[in-house]
Amino acid sequence: MPETRIISLSPDHPEPQVIRHAAAVLRSGGLVAFPTETVYGLGADAFNERAVRRIFEVKGRPADNPLIVHIASYGQLADLTDELPPAGEKLARSFWPGPLTLVVHGSEGIPDVVTAGLDTVAVRMPDNAVTLELIRELGSPIVGPSANLSGRPSPTAARHVYDDLNGKIDLILDAGPARIGVESTVIDVTSDPPVILRFGGLTRERIERCVGPVLDGGSDDRGRRSPGTRHRHYAPRAQVILVDRGDAQTFERLFRLHSAAGKKVGFIVHSIALPPTVPCDAGTSVTQGVEQYTRLLFRLMREMDARKADVLLVERVEETGLGRAVMDRLVRAARGSAPEQA
Numbered sequence: 643m644p645e646t647r648i649i650s651l652s653p654d655h656p657e658p659q660v661i662r663h664a665a666a667v668l669r670s671g672g673l674v675a676f677p678t679e680t681v682y683g684l685g686a687d688a689f690n691e692r693a694v695r696r697i698f699e700v701k702g703r704p705a706d707n708p709l710i711v712h713i714a715s716y717g718q719l720a721d722l723t724d725e726l727p728p729a730g731e732k733l734a735r736s737f738w739p740g741p742l743t744l745v746v747h748g749s750e751g752i753p754d755v756v757t758a759g760l761d762t763v764a765v766r767m768p769d770n771a772v773t774l775e776l777i778r779e780l781g782s783p784i785v786g787p788s789a790n791l792s793g794r795p796s797p798t799a800a801r802h803v804y805d806d807l808n809g810k811i812d813l814i815l816d817a818g819p820a821r822i823g824v825e826s827t828v829i830d831v832t833s834d835p836p837v838i839l840r841f842g843g844l845t846r847e848r849i850e851r852c853v854g855p856v857l858d859g860g861s862d863d864r865g866r867r868s869p870g871t872r873h874r875h876y877a878p879r880a881q882v883i884l885v886d887r888g889d890a891q892t893f894e895r896l897f898r899l900h901s902a903a904g905k906k907v908g909f910i911v912h913s914i915a916l917p918p919t920v921p922c923d924a925g926t927s928v929t930q931g932v933e934q935y936t937r938l939l940f941r942l943m944r945e946m947d948a949r950k951a952d953v954l955l956v957e958r959v960e961e962t963g964l965g966r967a968v969m970d971r972l973v974r975a976a977r978g979s980a981p982e983q984a
């Protein structure tokens with residue numbers, strides 16, 4: 643396939659002719675990367691099985707990992723499920739469009755390739771005018787995993803999609819950097835209380851203020867998780883080592899140790915003040931709170947890879963609010979990249 647084209651659109655008032663073009667590409671079975679508030683997605687018409695299968699191929703994604711179906715209206719939700727439980731209804735009304743994915747009982751007509759054969763389906767209404775317009779123009783929901791190669795950090799800008807998938811997909815719609823920077827929160831509302839299967843851009847605290855206590859799929863005794871969270875994920879090529887909050891001493895020791903071993907060391911910190919022995923341009927201090935840390939995390943991981951860092955020292959964040967989603971990705975990245983735990 644030739645070089646993949648990137649087309650920029652106005653994030654608030656997307657150009658209709660571009661939307662029509664992108665919808666035509668999807669209609670003919672093509673793959674179009676689309677912007678959302680969380681991360682960029684790789685889109686195909688949800689009811690075109692061949693196109694959906696191509697998504698798995700180009701990403702190198704295991705076939706047992708089901709996809710999220712993106713909708714633009716409640717009418718489209720009715721095509722995907724016959725029953726929306728009360729908690730799901732409340733959450734959708736409160737947080738859609740937004741960084742929330744609901745796992746519900748799936749209708750008969752949904753292709754197996756979308757749900758990996760499960761009897762549930764994951765649905766979300768993304769908060770992005772470009773993508774909502776695209777779905778409306780197509781007249782059909784679009785499936786969309788994050789538009790990265792499987793195992794790589796999710797893309798938070800069109801450029802990241804290009805770097806991973808150039809020549810493998812038909813079109814990239816560029817509406818600027820993603821506002822949130824981590825994927826949506828996935829919550830199973832088929833059980834009562836609902837179970838969070840993946841922590842993401844909508845915090846547990848906000849969910850519980852809406853529907854009361856929910857379970858943590860990672861720590862409840864059934865140990866239920868989204869299939870996708872079992873796979874290696876979110877990892878830069880560099881070895882990720884986590885440093886406790888504020889622990890400048892360990893940070894400095896590790897920086898010196900790995901540098902002395904001839905490794906190129908990078909860092910992402912937020913509260914640790916850089917010791918004089920650590921050059922400030924070896925990494926980034928993200929000092930404006932957890933939202934900024936969340937927004938920049940995947941981008942900084944990719945930048946460290948571009949700079950050929952061997953080791954990436956990352957300061958932990960507090961595991962409340964968005965911090966839970968950040969730590970979830972960091973722990974996975976550290977586990978995936980530590981040689982002794984490979």
Ligand code: TXA
Nearest residue numbers: 680683708709762763764787788825826868869870871
């Ligand atoms: O923010 C997001 O959610 C982004 C944007 C593009 O919308 N999408 C995204 O998709 O992160 P993906 O494919 O990278 O992650 C989807 C997650 C996976 O962990 C998958 O296993 C889970 O959702 N999932 C999908 N269908 C499911 C189902 N029926 N039951 C349980 N988990 C499901």
Ligand code: MG
Nearest residue numbers: 787788796825
């Ligand atoms: Mg993903």
